[in-house]
Amino acid sequence: MESENRKVILSGIQPSGILTIGHLAGALKNWVDLQTQFQSYYMIADLHSITARQVPAELRQRTMETAALFLAAGIDPDKSVLFIQSHVPQHSQLAWVLNTFTGFGELGRMTQFKDKSERHPENINAGLFTYPVLMASDILLYQADLVPVGEDQKQHLELTRNLAQRFNFNYSDTFKIPEPYIPKIGSRIMSLQNPNVKMSKSDENVNSCIFLNDTNEVIINKIKRSVTDSDAEVRFDEENKSGISNLMTLYHLATGVSFEDIEKLFVGKGYGDFKLAVGNVVADWILPVREKFNEIMKDKNRLKEVLEYGAIQAQKVAYKTLDKVYKKVGFVRF
Ligand code: TYM
Numbered sequence: 102m103e104s105e106n107r108k109v110i111l112s113g114i115q116p117s118g119i120l121t122i123g124h125l126a127g128a129l130k131n132w133v134d135l136q137t138q139f140q141s142y143y144m145i146a147d148l149h150s151i152t153a154r155q156v157p158a159e160l161r162q163r164t165m166e167t168a169a170l171f172l173a174a175g176i177d178p179d180k181s182v183l184f185i186q187s188h189v190p191q192h193s194q195l196a197w198v199l200n201t202f203t204g205f206g207e208l209g210r211m212t213q214f215k216d217k218s219e220r221h222p223e224n225i226n227a228g229l230f231t232y233p234v235l236m237a238s239d240i241l242l243y244q245a246d247l248v249p250v251g252e253d254q255k256q257h258l259e260l261t262r263n264l265a266q267r268f269n270f271n272y273s274d275t276f277k278i279p280e281p282y283i284p285k286i287g288s289r290i291m292s293l294q295n296p297n298v299k300m301s302k303s304d305e306n307v308n309s310c311i312f313l314n315d316t317n318e319v320i321i322n323k324i325k326r327s328v329t330d331s332d333a334e335v336r337f338d339e340e341n342k343s344g345i346s347n348l349m350t351l352y353h354l355a356t357g358v359s360f361e362d363i364e365k366l367f368v369g370k371g372y373g374d375f376k377l378a379v380g381n382v383v384a385d386w387i388l389p390v391r392e393k394f395n396e397i398m399k400d401k402n403r404l405k406e407v408l409e410y411g412a413i414q415a416q417k418v419a420y421k422t423l424d425k426v427y428k429k430v431g432f433v434r435f
Contacts, residue, residue: 107138107139107140108138108139108140108246108247109139109140109141109142109243109244109245109246109247109277110132110135110136110139110140110141110142110245110246110247110248110249110282111141111142111143111144111239111240111243111245111248111279112128112132112142112143112144112248112249112250113143113144113145113146113149113186113236113239114128114129114145114146114167114171115145115146115147115149115150116145116146116147116150116160116163116164116166116167117150117153117155117160117163117302117303118163118302118303119163119166119302119312119313119314120167120170120302120312120313121290121300121301121302121310121311121312121313122290122300122310122311122312122313122351122383122387123251123289123290123299123300123301123310124302124313125174125313125387125390126251126284126287126288126290126350126351126354127250127251127252127284127287127288127289127290128249128250128251129170129171129174129175129176130174130284130287130354131249131282131284132171132174132176132181132249133174133175133176135247135249135282136176136177136180136181137180139246139247140182141180141181141182142181142182142184142243142245142415142418143171143176143181143182143183143184144183144184144185144186144189144239144415145164145167145168145171145184145185145186146186146239147160147164147185147186147187148186148187148192148193148235149186149232149235149236150163151228152217152226152228152229152232153217153221153224153229154224164185165398165401165404166394166398168183168185168404168407168408169394169397169398169404170313170390170394171183172393172397172404172407173390173391173393173394173397174390178407178410178411182411182414182415183407183408183411184408184411184412184414184415185408185411185412186239188408188409188412188415188416189242189412189415189416189419191238191242191416191419191420191422191423192235192238192239192242192419193235193238194423195238195241195242195419195422195423195426196231196234196235196237196238198426198427198430199234199237199238199241199264199268200231200234202264202267202268202271203231203234203260203264207260207263208230208231208233208234209230211232211233211256211257211260212256213232213233213253213256213257214229214230214232214233217229233256233257233260233261234260234264236254236257236261237257237260237261237264237265240258240261240279241261241264241265241276241277241279241422242418242419242422242423243415243418243419243422244276244277244418244422245277245279246277246279246280247279247280247281247282248261248279248280248281248282249282249283249284250281250282250283250288251283251288251289251290252283252288252289253289253299254281255281255283258279258281261279262278262279265277265278265279266278268426272429272430273429275422275425275426275429276422286350286353286354287350287354290347290350290351291343291344291347292304292306292309292310293308293309293310293311293323293324293326293327293328293344293347294306294308294309294327294328295309295328296327296328296329296343296344296346296347297343308323308326310323311323311324311383311387313387313390313391313394314391314394315387316391317384317387317388320380320383320384320387321377321380321381321384322380323380324348324351324376324379324380324383325373325376325377325380327344327347327348327376328344329342329344329345329348329372329376330342330344330345333371333372335349335363335364335367335368335370335372335375336364337349337360337363337364345372345375348375348376348379349363351379351382351383352378352379352382352383354386355379355382355383355385355386356382366378
């Protein structure tokens with residue numbers, strides 16, 4: 102697994118709900134593809150998830166489920182380091198240092214902070230505000246070259262690059278400047294009920310999301326009921342036909358068939374036929390993931406072993422970077 106000259110990837114997912122097909126499309130699918138070429142670090146971002154109040158027992162359960170889903174989606178612990186963020190204390194330690202390099206105004210401009218604080222005015226905590234600094238620490242600790250994420254994380258990646266450059270400029274080269282890796286297709290899967298907003302696990306309407314533990318029947322029904330438009334042409338046009346374009350994206354991700362060929366396949370057919378076809382291919386895509394997930398959850402000890410081993414591997418790398426940072430800022434090291 103360890104290779105000095107392979108380029109490095111880091112990414113993470115919050116364990117704050119059941120994962121959706123958006124996580125599979127925007128993150129997990131690419132993580133699996135990239136793990137053969139890169140030294141990959143994939144983490145369950147539990148520290149991030151407490152910026153919204155969590156029920157402790159549920160958070161513990163979701164953390165293990167998220168890890169099981171990583172494996173079920175194809176993350177191979179012999180190729181990638183899989184770990185729980187809170188098992189590697191260097192994440193919060195580096196975040197403190199980087200906080201002192203981050204401007205108040207910079208954080209105030211983060212669109213995710215603005216959205217979340219608008220949606221939850223009752224809990225605009227300091228952690229929510231400094232969340233992107235913790236995310237920068239996650240990435241910079243591992244000297245990541247590439248960060249595979251969905252479109253919504255782009256701004257956080259820009260901040261990460263700025264912080265790394267600022268720190269390097271103030272002292273000397275310390276951090277690798279990471280590049281975002283945002284897939285051309287699938288980086289923004291939209292809600293099935295409102296195709297102008299991102300599919301999100303926190304959406305109150307469960308019909309807006311396909312969860313990775315939805316049964317075939319539920320998946321097919323949700324897609325059948327999805328909101329589209331009033332003409333009857335299966336054509337890719339994100340601006341004017343966002344619902345159909347979103348379904349075409351799902352069809353493409355599930356089968357590999359190009360948009361052009363999907364359009365040809367459904368010429369002269371109604372949306373009913375198209376939705377049923379999308380439902381079937383998406384159900385076929387998710388089924389093996391769900392089955393594998395159920396199998397993995399039966400052997401929690403194995404899962405625990407994988408995570409314990411991952412944390413040890415991650416700590417070794419994280420420690421090296423943090424040690425360098427502590428020396429550079431002037432902390433006494435014995
Ligand atoms: P999170 O947990 O919200 O989402 C995890 C990943 O899934 C992608 N994603 C989507 N992609 C396409 N369509 C969607 N509807 C969709 N919904 C989610 C997200 O873009 C993300 O890549 N802050 C991060 C977690 C994190 C992280 C990191 C990521 C913490 N530290 C370091 C990368 C590097 C977050 O909240 O993602």
